[in-house]
Amino acid sequence: MKTNSFIAGRLRESNIKPSPQRIKILEYLANYPCHPTVDRIYSALLPDMPTLSKSTVYNTLKILRDARLVREVTIEENEVHYEYAIKAHGHFRCLDCGEIYDFQADAEEINTDELRGFYITEKDIYFKGVCGQCLKRDNQTEK
Amino acid sequence: MKTNSFIAGRLRESNIKPSPQRIKILEYLANYPCHPTVDRIYSALLPDMPTLSKSTVYNTLKILRDARLVREVTIEENEVHYEYAIKAHGHFRCLDCGEIYDFQADAEEINTDELRGFYITEKDIYFKGVCGQCLKRDNQTEK
DNA sequence: TTACAAATCGATAATCATTATCGGAAAGGC
DNA sequence: GCCTTTCCGATAATGATTATCGATTTGTAA
Numbered sequence: 001m002k003t004n005s006f007i008a009g010r011l012r013e014s015n016i017k018p019s020p021q022r023i024k025i026l027e028y029l030a031n032y033p034c035h036p037t038v039d040r041i042y043s044a045l046l047p048d049m050p051t052l053s054k055s056t057v058y059n060t061l062k063i064l065r066d067a068r069l070v071r072e073v074t075i076e077e078n079e080v081h082y083e084y085a086i087k088a089h090g091h092f093r094c095l096d097c098g099e100i101y102d103f104q105a106d107a108e109e110i111n112t113d114e115l116r117g118f119y120i121t122e123k124d125i126y127f128k129g130v131c132g133q134c135l136k137r138d139n140q141t142e143k
Numbered sequence: 144m145k146t147n148s149f150i151a152g153r154l155r156e157s158n159i160k161p162s163p164q165r166i167k168i169l170e171y172l173a174n175y176p177c178h179p180t181v182d183r184i185y186s187a188l189l190p191d192m193p194t195l196s197k198s199t200v201y202n203t204l205k206i207l208r209d210a211r212l213v214r215e216v217t218i219e220e221n222e223v224h225y226e227y228a229i230k231a232h233g234h235f236r237c238l239d240c241g242e243i244y245d246f247q248a249d250a251e252e253i254n255t256d257e258l259r260g261f262y263i264t265e266k267d268i269y270f271k272g273v274c275g276q277c278l279k280r281d282n283q284t285e286k
Numbered sequence: 287t288t289a290c291a292a293a294t295c296g297a298t299a300a301t302c303a304t305t306a307t308c309g310g311a312a313a314g315g316c
Numbered sequence: 317g318c319c320t321t322t323c324c325g326a327t328a329a330t331g332a333t334t335a336t337c338g339a340t341t342t343g344t345a346a
Contacts, residue, residue, distance in 0.1 A: 017322080017323080104257060109253075111248065117278070119273040120235075122270065124269040125266075126269065135260070198296060198334090199294085201332095290345090292343080297337095297339100299336080300334080300336090302331100303332095305328105306327105307328080308326095313323085315321095
């Protein structure tokens with residue numbers, strides 16, 4: 001569980017003023033690794049901060065992303081998900097329940113000879129399909 | 144250069160009636176491997192088919208995608224790109240000029256032990272950064 | 287050919303995530 | 317305390333995508 005002061009420190013390290021809104025948003029992402037959307041973050045924090053605006057969530061996430069404190073997960077077409085930036089990994093999205101799973105995958109191992117002379121800043125691995133839970137449920141329903 | 148009749152054949156193989164609109168759209172994707180967006184496809188075909196509607200482009204692409212004749216490339220946040228489905232490969236998007244480059248990358252080599260019991264239907268590798276051309280241009284401008 | 291049913295197409299409106307704008311509030315320096 | 321800068325929040329605007337639904341075309345059978 002990351003504390004407020006730890007989060008505030010991370011913001012200061014990146015030269016971002018630790019306002020209450022920014023602390024809360026980054027803290028939420030650090031403690032709930034559920035790849036939330038903007039709307040999800042907004043709804044989760046609203047009870048605690050009734051004056052929070054969705055614009056602020058958008059603005060803050062953009063700041064945090066530029067500082068590389070959070071990452072955008074664009075595995076879904078119509079909405080961006082966010083995650084606290086730790087070690088790089090792959091993402092799997094279940095086309096049935098929509099859940100996003102992390103899995104270890106080293107993108108550095110992918111051969112990039114063809115991209116010689118390119119400056120690569122981001123390597124995303126996005127898999128899709130049906131997760132184990134949904135497969136099991138679907139099989140039971142069939143019987 | 145893929146011919147109309149070849150394209151029509153591919154549609155029939157997938158039990159899709161080869162209407163003129165569908166042939167033109169799939170033919171465009173097969174012959175111009177530029178990862179176009181819906182709007183790009185629409186604009187390119189409009190001179191030849193003045194009555195074409197953007198709705199039809201959307202509908203047709205959805206049909207072609209479901210038949211796995213084309214793939215959606217969701218490497219950009221706000222717009223979907225399309226490509227004729229051939230051998231799987233990685234995509235690199237230049238954050239400067241927006242161009243999308245293909246590169247050989249075998250997603251099958253990525254270890255998926257953690258996804259045991261999952262049914263995987265799609266494996267996307269999306270890299271981002273700055274392409275060689277843009278790097279060169281930017282350096283010249285600096286001088 | 288004619289008639290009818292099904293599939294397809296196209297125009298318009300609706301949806302919804304995201305962005306832009308801008309006035310007001312808070313923070314920080316002097 | 318005053319002033320400047322930064323930050324926040326409400327509202328409106330944007331733009332890709334989807335939904336709707338009537339019109340057109342296609343396929344089929346008499």
